[in-house]
Amino acid sequence: xxxxxxxxxxxxxxxLLLAFFLEIYGLSATxxxxxxxxxxxxxxxxxxAVFSALSGxxxxxxxxxxxxxVELHRNWGIALAIGSALLIVLYRFPPKIPHIHLLGQGxxxxxxxxxxxxxxxxxxxxxxxxxxxxxKEPKQIVLNQDALVYAEIIAPIFEEKCVACHGxxxxxxxxxxxxxxxxxxxxxxxxxxxxxxxxxxxxSHRMRLPLSDKQHMPPKGKTQLTEREIVIIEKWLSxxxxxxxxxxxxxxxxxVVSASMEEKNMPKTADWPLVPDLAAVSETMLTPLxxxxxxxxxxxxxxxxxxxxxxxxxxxxxxDGELFKGLEKNIASIRLSGTRISDKSLKWISGxxxxxxxxxxxxxxxxxxxxxxxxxxxxxxxxxGTSITEKGLRTLSSLPLLKSVYLYQSEVKIEDMAEIQQRxxxxxxxxxxxxxxxxxxxVRTEEK
Amino acid sequence: MNNKRLSLAEEAHxxxxxxxxxxxxxxxxxMGLGALAFxxxxxxxxxxxxxxxxxLFDPTKPLLxxxxxxxxxxxxxxxxxxxxxxxQLELFDYKPELKKLDGQLCPESLLKGKKFxxxxxxxKMLGTIGEFKQRGQSGAWVSHYMPHLAGVADELSFLKAVxxxxxxxxxxxxxxxxxxxxxxxxxxxxWVTYGLGSENxxxxxxxxxTSGGQNPDAGKSVWGSGFLPSVYQGVHCRSHGEPVLYLDNxxxxxxNMRKASIDAINQANKETYKEFNDPETLSRISQYExxxxxxxSAPDVMNISDEPAYxxxxxxxxxxxxxxxxxxxLARKLVEKGVRxxxxxxxxxxxxxxxxxxSLEIGLVNKCKQIDKAITALILDLKQRGLLEETxxxxxxxxxxxxxxxxxNGLEMPFKGRDHHADAFxxxxxxxxxxxxxxxxxxxxxxxxxxxxxxxxxDVQATILHLLGFNHETFTYPxxxxxxxxxxxxxxxxxxxxS
Numbered sequence: 001x002x003x004x005x006x007x008x009x010x011x012x013x014x015x016l017l018l019a020f021f022l023e024i025y026g027l028s029a030t031x032x033x034x035x036x037x038x039x040x041x042x043x044x045x046x047x048x049a050v051f052s053a054l055s056g057x058x059x060x061x062x063x064x065x066x067x068x069x070v071e072l073h074r075n076w077g078i079a080l081a082i083g084s085a086l087l088i089v090l091y092r093f094p095p096k097i098p099h100i101h102l103l104g105q106g107x108x109x110x111x112x113x114x115x116x117x118x119x120x121x122x123x124x125x126x127x128x129x130x131x132x133x134x135x136k137e138p139k140q141i142v143l144n145q146d147a148l149v150y151a152e153i154i155a156p157i158f159e160e161k162c163v164a165c166h167g168x169x170x171x172x173x174x175x176x177x178x179x180x181x182x183x184x185x186x187x188x189x190x191x192x193x194x195x196x197x198x199x200x201x202x203x204s205h206r207m208r209l210p211l212s213d214k215q216h217m218p219p220k221g222k223t224q225l226t227e228r229e230i231v232i233i234e235k236w237l238s239x240x241x242x243x244x245x246x247x248x249x250x251x252x253x254x255x256v257v258s259a260s261m262e263e264k265n266m267p268k269t270a271d272w273p274l275v276p277d278l279a280a281v282s283e284t285m286l287t288p289l290x291x292x293x294x295x296x297x298x299x300x301x302x303x304x305x306x307x308x309x310x311x312x313x314x315x316x317x318x319x320d321g322e323l324f325k326g327l328e329k330n331i332a333s334i335r336l337s338g339t340r341i342s343d344k345s346l347k348w349i350s351g352x353x354x355x356x357x358x359x360x361x362x363x364x365x366x367x368x369x370x371x372x373x374x375x376x377x378x379x380x381x382x383x384x385g386t387s388i389t390e391k392g393l394r395t396l397s398s399l400p401l402l403k404s405v406y407l408y409q410s411e412v413k414i415e416d417m418a419e420i421q422q423r424x425x426x427x428x429x430x431x432x433x434x435x436x437x438x439x440x441x442x443v444r445t446e447e448k
Numbered sequence: 449m450n451n452k453r454l455s456l457a458e459e460a461h462x463x464x465x466x467x468x469x470x471x472x473x474x475x476x477x478x479m480g481l482g483a484l485a486f487x488x489x490x491x492x493x494x495x496x497x498x499x500x501x502x503x504l505f506d507p508t509k510p511l512l513x514x515x516x517x518x519x520x521x522x523x524x525x526x527x528x529x530x531x532x533x534x535x536q537l538e539l540f541d542y543k544p545e546l547k548k549l550d551g552q553l554c555p556e557s558l559l560k561g562k563k564f565x566x567x568x569x570x571x572k573m574l575g576t577i578g579e580f581k582q583r584g585q586s587g588a589w590v591s592h593y594m595p596h597l598a599g600v601a602d603e604l605s606f607l608k609a610v611x612x613x614x615x616x617x618x619x620x621x622x623x624x625x626x627x628x629x630x631x632x633x634x635x636x637x638x639w640v641t642y643g644l645g646s647e648n649x650x651x652x653x654x655x656x657x658t659s660g661g662q663n664p665d666a667g668k669s670v671w672g673s674g675f676l677p678s679v680y681q682g683v684h685c686r687s688h689g690e691p692v693l694y695l696d697n698x699x700x701x702x703x704n705m706r707k708a709s710i711d712a713i714n715q716a717n718k719e720t721y722k723e724f725n726d727p728e729t730l731s732r733i734s735q736y737e738x739x740x741x742x743x744x745s746a747p748d749v750m751n752i753s754d755e756p757a758y759x760x761x762x763x764x765x766x767x768x769x770x771x772x773x774x775x776x777x778l779a780r781k782l783v784e785k786g787v788r789x790x791x792x793x794x795x796x797x798x799x800x801x802x803x804x805x806x807s808l809e810i811g812l813v814n815k816c817k818q819i820d821k822a823i824t825a826l827i828l829d830l831k832q833r834g835l836l837e838e839t840x841x842x843x844x845x846x847x848x849x850x851x852x853x854x855x856x857n858g859l860e861m862p863f864k865g866r867d868h869h870a871d872a873f874x875x876x877x878x879x880x881x882x883x884x885x886x887x888x889x890x891x892x893x894x895x896x897x898x899x900x901x902x903x904x905x906x907d908v909q910a911t912i913l914h915l916l917g918f919n920h921e922t923f924t925y926p927x928x929x930x931x932x933x934x935x936x937x938x939x940x941x942x943x944x945x946x947s
Contacts, residue, residue, distance in 0.1 A: 299519040382834040406834030432832025439595040
């Protein structure tokens with residue numbers, strides 16, 4: 001019976017408001033002819049109101065709602081049911097008071113509107129009508145390993161995606177997720193699910209059910225939890241759901257932690273610097289570069305960092321460095337392969353604070369130029385086909401983030417590499433010049 | 449990435465514009481009285497209202513480089529497709545148990561409800577002929593069929609439990625390359641060039657090279673553009689003689705004359721565009737211009753004989769011959785120059801065992817010889833140039849082979865061979881943001897079904913798109929009133945093989 005409440009209430013709302021409207025319309029000459037239908041409409045609306053009140057009473061007793069929050073709606077609803085019954089009587093036995101029906105209908109309409117609004121607040125949340133609702137920014141989980149898991153990560157997730165139905169005003173399945181004590185209490189089925197050995201939190205079980213399953217939570221059609229949110233909540237529940245757990249206690253894999261980077265449009269691993277405060281460059285600033293023939297692209301759409309490719313420009317030389325003025329902070333990768341730049345260009349290149357990838361292959365740069373790079377945050381350096389020697393390589397040892405250096409067809413000798421590798425143990429150096437000995441396969445000729 | 453829906457009206461307009469003949473007819477009709485009333489309607493439809501066209505497709509610069517959703521690790525792809533399906537049980541999927549079962553009749557339980565392309569009745573189990581060893585630090589299993597590749601096993605990420613739902617070559621190839629076993633969908637390379645454009649304006653963004661004497665069974669649709677604008681279809685270069693036909697100037701025509709004639713053609717095309725507004729006309733103009741630029745750039749890039757001798761030695765190439773090795777070397781040159789997607793098809797891997805060429809003992813050895821050293825050289829060559837980090841190499845086929853020996857028409861075959869098998873086969877990837885030296889997925893004791901890490905064709909496609917920076921779920925193209933994706937409604941990125 002209670003489930004019918006949201007359906008039934010629409011009848012009194014529509015019918016009683018219509019009756020009031022017809023009553024007003026009836027004051028004019030053209031509207032007179034509808035007057036005869038008003039008692040019937042009021043009668044139907046009144047029955048609807050009584051049924052609504054009844055079904056509402058049952059719904060309330062199912063226990064999904066906090067009694068205190070429903071009280072007001074309940075009282076107005078009862079008043080409405082009684083009021084409409086009275087009005088039906090007034091049509092049956094009209095007293096000799098001018099406009100008594102009009103006044104009665106007006107009063108009833110006020111009751112309808114107030115009751116309806118209070119009911120709406122219960123289902124959709126208190127603020128569902130306010131226009132200047134603060135727009136909810138998708139919450140980013142702060143990746144501080146010392147963060148309190150419940151207070152800083154999980155509570156906001158519950159707040160955003162769960163408490164509308166499992167909170168103070170409404171407790172579907174008697175579950176409340178507004179406070180940690182209530183989380184641990186669980187709902188009408190308790191906190192745990194399954195037998196002793198396969199015991200897990202019921203919540204973990206529900207979150208993992210397929211979306212099509214009726215018991216899946218959050219229900220189909222509501223905002224779903226992301227995979228990462230599920231993993232964090234699951235882990236936290238399995239460790240006893242204590243309030244003092246820190247993010248590092250969960251020992252999440254890097255994959256889970258970095259998933260938030262993906263959401264933020266940031267690279268997964270440290271291929272690129274994190275630049276949360278950097279603004280993207282306007283397209284007009286890039287026009288001169290593109291007109292010069294360079295390929296200039298953000299790392300990802302909307303990303304402030306740029307990758308620049310000058311590879312196809314055989315006439316690109318030192319003086320073209322001018323073109324990059326004002327873009328210094330935004331350049332993350334620059335490919336100068338086969339251009340006519342010399343050591344002079346490395347002056348402006350070394351002033352790029354976010355430069356991570358640098359291709360200098362097949363250019364005229366020397367050890368002297370390379371030495372200028374010592375204060376950069378380079379991760380990738382391509383020196384294929386240059387006259388770099390081990391002397392230049394040594395100057396790279398101050399680069400904290402350097403990951404790979406390519407030295408094929410350079411002047412670096414293999415015998416110096418042992419020492420250089422020792423100085424920079426984390427860096428991958430590739431001298432190239434691979435040879436593949438032709439191996440043979442035995443062809444078996446035995447036949448059946 | 450701007451990927452709003454193209455409204456049905458806009459799409460209809462595009463289609464309409466393609467039907468130039470009908471447009472002409474109506475235009476002539478508008479002389480008549482009835483059409484007089486009708487013509488404003490027509491004009492309303494053809495007015496230049498498609499300025500806000502919201503796909504990634506810019507008809508004047510269809511191959512302009514574009515940015516993906518996320519910072520991708522791979523910038524280009526070399527896809528090595530072994531058409532015909534090599535035997536994973538001889539090359540990578542080591543099954544010692546199967547060897548013990550060699551010659552025994554296949555148990556009924558395995559055959560129940562299964563359909564095979566050629567196996568009839570009860571076949572015999574066929575033990576692996578490959579001599580397997582665990583290679584490198586990663587301990588990946590590679591057999592003696594691939595002695596060179598075994599040396600770089602630590603660079604590869606194996607997917608050992610890929611499955612498909614097609615067991616015939618053409619539909620399976622279509623599914624692998626276009627995401628649908630039926631014709632009409634754009635190929636992977638087309639999607640990628642549509643989404644990323646090309647960094648080299650003088651070369652096509654998507655190049656196809658074939659070897660092995662035949663095109664793949666599914667024909668040219670495996671590199672077709674489907675419903676994407678035709679400019680994104682793969683450019684099939686010939687692997688011997690002129691790479692692209694008629695790129696050279698004809699006798700007695702010099703560059704200036706050629707330029708003048710292309711200008712004249714483009715002028716005519718521009719007039720046509722003004723009249724009919726078909727964006728494909730603009731693509732045509734840009735294609736002519738690119739062809740002209742390719743006259744200068746292509747012969748240089750396409751010519752592998754300029755490479756030094758030790759590179760030829762490394763790849764095992766012989767310039768002038770049609771061979772897989774030549775194509776592999778060419779692929780490296782193209783990727784180095786900024787070509788986005790290079791698709792290689794090598795024909796002749798259909799090891800049924802009905803002739804010497806299709807036998808596991810001889811035919812497969814010869815096929816492996818043709819690719820083994822060349823692929824190894826490609827990996828090492830890209831690596832030493834610092835390009836392997838950003839170039840994704842994919843090796844695979846449309847399906848795998850059965851653990852049973854084929855018994856075509858219920859008869860014993862002259863050679864050892866295996867039938868088509870859709871439930872489990874091996875694909876590997878290398879570079880471009882994959883985790884080197886991993887093996888993901890496992891098949892049962894005889895290599896019949898996946899038991900762990902089962903991945904679908906869509907998962908493989910989603911992973912390739914992910915490595916390039918795409919979210920495969922939002923990378924769509926509006927067609928027939930709804931957005932289409934490569935992976936349709938499926939696909940999960942295979943995270944364990946990502947670096």
